[in-house]
Amino acid sequence: MRKIEHIGIAVKDIEAANQLYKSLLGIEHYKEEQVEIEGVATSFFKVGDTKIELLKALNSESPIAKFIENRGEGLHHIAFEVEDIGKEMARLRELGFTFTKDSPSEGADNKLVCFVHPKSANGVLVELCQEIR
DSSP states (O other): OEEEEEEEEEEOHHHHHHHHHHHHHOOOOOOEEEGGGGTTTEEEEETTEEEEEEESSTTTTSSSHHHHHHSSSSSEEEEEEESSSSHHHHHHHHTTBBBBSSEEEEEETTTTEEEEEETTTOOOOOOEEEEEE
C-alpha cells in the first residue's frame, strides 16, 4: 500500500454535497464522473495528496443506494493506492481477507479497483486502487 488515495462519502444529493464540501474545504470539486457498472455518480475534491470522493446512487440497485438505506449518508470507504492490484489481492487473500468481487473492475478516476469486504476489515470497506496505465 502506497498511500491513502481517497475517502469515499455516500450522499443523497451530490449537488448539495458539492456545495457543502466547497464551503468546508474552501475549494471547488475538480471532476465529476459516472460509473455506470456500479450505478454511481462521483465528484472529487483534492486536499493535499488525498482526495475526497462523493458518491451518489444512480439507481435503487446501486451499492450506494443500499448503503444509504441501511446506514444513511456518511463515510462509505477508505481507498489505498497500490502498485499492482492483482498481487495485492493475492497477498491479502493469503492472509485471510475476503473481497466483494473476485477480480478488479474499472472504477472512477482512471483506476482499477477492488474492495476488501468489511467483515474481514473490522467493519470498514477498504478499496484498493491502481492507476490504469
